[in-house]
Amino acid sequence: MNDIWQGVVAAFRLVVTLDSGLFEIVLRSLHVTLTAVVIASLIGLPLGAWLAVNRFRFRRATIALLNALMGLPPVVVGLIVYIILSRSGPLGVFGLLFTPTAMIIAQVIIITPLIASISHQAIRDLWAEYHDLLISLNTTRVQRIKTLIWDARRSLITASLAGFGRAIGEVGAIMIVGGNIDHLTRVLTTAIALETGKGDFALALGLGFILITLAVAVNMAIHSFSKTERTGRW
Amino acid sequence: MVTEKSILPLRVNNVTVSKRDKLILNNITTEIRGSGITVIMGPNGAGKTTLLRAMHGLERIISGKITWNLKQSEARGQQAFVFQTPIILRRSVLNNIAYPLHVRKAENALALAEQWANQIGLGTSLELNALFLSGGEKQKLAIARALICKPDVLFLDEPTTNLDGQSTKEIEEVLLSAQQRGTKIIMTTHNLGQAKRLASDVIFLNQGKLYEQTKAQLFFKSPKTTQAKAYIQGDIVE
Numbered sequence: 001m002n003d004i005w006q007g008v009v010a011a012f013r014l015v016v017t018l019d020s021g022l023f024e025i026v027l028r029s030l031h032v033t034l035t036a037v038v039i040a041s042l043i044g045l046p047l048g049a050w051l052a053v054n055r056f057r058f059r060r061a062t063i064a065l066l067n068a069l070m071g072l073p074p075v076v077v078g079l080i081v082y083i084i085l086s087r088s089g090p091l092g093v094f095g096l097l098f099t100p101t102a103m104i105i106a107q108v109i110i111i112t113p114l115i116a117s118i119s120h121q122a123i124r125d126l127w128a129e130y131h132d133l134l135i136s137l138n139t140t141r142v143q144r145i146k147t148l149i150w151d152a153r154r155s156l157i158t159a160s161l162a163g164f165g166r167a168i169g170e171v172g173a174i175m176i177v178g179g180n181i182d183h184l185t186r187v188l189t190t191a192i193a194l195e196t197g198k199g200d201f202a203l204a205l206g207l208g209f210i211l212i213t214l215a216v217a218v219n220m221a222i223h224s225f226s227k228t229e230r231t232g233r234w
Numbered sequence: 235m236v237t238e239k240s241i242l243p244l245r246v247n248n249v250t251v252s253k254r255d256k257l258i259l260n261n262i263t264t265e266i267r268g269s270g271i272t273v274i275m276g277p278n279g280a281g282k283t284t285l286l287r288a289m290h291g292l293e294r295i296i297s298g299k300i301t302w303n304l305k306q307s308e309a310r311g312q313q314a315f316v317f318q319t320p321i322i323l324r325r326s327v328l329n330n331i332a333y334p335l336h337v338r339k340a341e342n343a344l345a346l347a348e349q350w351a352n353q354i355g356l357g358t359s360l361e362l363n364a365l366f367l368s369g370g371e372k373q374k375l376a377i378a379r380a381l382i383c384k385p386d387v388l389f390l391d392e393p394t395t396n397l398d399g400q401s402t403k404e405i406e407e408v409l410l411s412a413q414q415r416g417t418k419i420i421m422t423t424h425n426l427g428q429a430k431r432l433a434s435d436v437i438f439l440n441q442g443k444l445y446e447q448t449k450a451q452l453f454f455k456s457p458k459t460t461q462a463k464a465y466i467q468g469d470i471v472e
Contacts, residue, residue, distance in 0.1 A: 126324075132292060133321040138310050139337050147333075151324040 007205025014206055022207075026214065029187040032100050032174070033167045034218075036107035040167075041160045044112045048119030048159070049145045052127045063120065069113035074106075078173030081106045085177065098179040103187070106173040111163035118162055122155035123148045157226050161219055168215050188214070241304050241312050241386040242418060243267035244289060249298035251284050258284045260442040261298070270434025271409070271419040273450070275426075277471045280439040282422040283318070283391050289420065290315050290389050314380035318391040320372040327351060327367065328360040330375055334383045350378040354408060370401030377405060381412050388412060390421035394428065406432060426466065430454055438462045440471055 014022045051063060083089050085097040085105070096102045126148050134144050149156065171189040178185035180194060188211045195204035244266040251259040259281045266272050266289075274282045287293040289300060290313055302309035314334075323330050332347035340346075351357050354374045359367065364375060373393060380388055390409070394402040402425075409432065413419050423429050429436065433450035438459070445459045457463045464471045 130321060130323070132315075132317060133323075135292060136290065136313075136315040137334050137337055143337055147323070 003201050004205060006202035007209060010202045010206030011209040014210065022210070024183065025186050025188055025191050026210065028100065029168065029189070029214070032103045032187060033107065033164060036104045036111060036167050037160055037164045039104070040108045040112040040115050040163050043108070044115030044163070045119045045149060045156055045159070046145065047116040049123045049149050051116070051120045052123040053141065053144055053148065066113050066117050066120070070117050072110055072113065074110055074170050074172035075176065077109050078106055078176030081109065081173065081177045097177060098181060098185060100178070100185060102177040103174040103185060106177045107167045107170060110170060110173060111167050114166060115159045115163040118159035119152070119156050122152045122159065126152045154226070157222060161222060164218060165215060168211070239304065241302050241309050243303055244387070245301045246289065247299045247301070249288060249295050249300060251288055251293055251295050257442050259288065262444050264437060264444060264447055266420060268434065269413070269416065269418055271413055271421065271432045272435050272437065273429045273433035274420070274422045274437045274439060275429055275465070276439035277465060279441070281442040282439055285439065286389050286391055286420065286422055312386040314383065314385040314388050316373070316376045316380045316388070316390040316393055318395060320376035322364045322372055322375070325364060326361050327356050327364045327375060330364045331379050331382060334379060338383065346382060350382050354378045355404070370397045370404070373397065373401070373405060374408065377408055381417070384415070385417055387418045387420060390419065392422050392424060394423070394425065402428065438465070
């Protein structure tokens with residue numbers, strides 16, 4: 001209990017003293033995670049919609065695979081991205097290893113199946129409801145997908161937020177491909193892992209509380225911005 | 235849009251539809267023309283909804299043919315369908331009504347939709363989430379959305395089921411005014427009173443077969459088949 005209290009005090013101290021190191025890693029955490037969420041949403045949301053609307057061979061297998069990929073072990077993703085981006089790997093020439101870009105790539109791989117799978121589920125249900133109307137109105141396939149994405153936007157925001165939740169708290173993959181380098185690739189989760197390793201539990205907990213606050217704040221900001229949970233008027 | 239070359243007649247030739255090995259429509263042949271309101275009647279399970287959906291291209295037919303006076307691709311764009319349970323988009327009332335115009339990339343979609351909303355009594359609910367409308371209002375919205383592109387043919391599947399007398403009257407007025415503007419209406423109903431008020435001709439189905447197709451007055455005055463007679467008298471139809 002004492003450790004937790006010290007953690008709260010440490011978090012408070014870091015925030016009120018405007019600790020520059022803290023703000024640097026908070027901003028980097030947000031930059032890496034939000035960039036990954038935007039990219040994964042741009043891939044995952046249309047992919048989910050496309051899978052919901054189209055019938056093709058191996059569709060069931062594709063959906064099953066997508067669902068299975070939701071449980072991708074981050075450490076394995078980190079290892080594979082590490083091998084691909086390392087100097088001797090196929091993309092080694094770009095020199096991306098131990099950069100925020102490598103961390104973004106790893107997070108995109110981890111959260112895209114999650115976003116695609118949740119959005120597929122939401123859009124599939126909506127497609128079942130809209131099917132006859134959209135066919136009757138002679139809509140094109142692209143128009144159907146656009147309509148479904150727009151009308152399912154609240155569920156899709158939830159899908160993206162689920163991706164954000166997974167990415168902001170992720171440590172295994174970004175530790176491997178980012179390397180937890182101070183002033184370059186250190187983010188909140190890797191800093192927590194480092195401080196825990198050093199035995200500075202109060203600081204680790206303090207960073208943990210800031211991480212939780214950040215995740216809650218981003219979720220609330222997005223809900224507020226997208227006007228979810230407001231009935232009556234759209 | 236009510237076109238110069240008429241989309242009608244609609245010809246249904248030996249159409250059979252089955253679902254899960256059950257025959258729903260059995261070798262139906264009919265022709266629909268004219269500008270009045272054609273009402274498809276029959277007891278539950280007669281195949282009314284399936285026939286209506288097949289005419290609109292929403293059902294897969296296993297044999298036979300359904301043809302319009304225009305090419306299939308042209309004909310599709312000049313029809314609209316109102317479902318028994320209205321399908322409401324998760325949008326405002328205004329955007330629901332404007333949706334078919336947005337699909338067609340028409341100009342002034344919102345202004346036109348507002349006109350229609352005023353016409354059907356939803357002018358004060360333009361920005362309201364359409365899912366919050368009452369059953370009657372949802373059905374009126376669905377009819378306005380179907381009529382906004384001025385279709386040559388409007389299909390309606392039991393449009394006033396579960397609605398009270400006032401809502402039914404308002405919807406019937408909208409339908410009659412659309413019919414007067416040149417839209418051919420083909421609808422199903424269980425409501426004999428409604429059929430008598432609206433129908434210019436009647437198609438009577440029973441157990442997937444077409445028993446009668448005749449002028450409405452004739453149908454209600456002197457039905458030819460015992461099944462139609464029983465149906466009109468409210469007896470059990472065998």
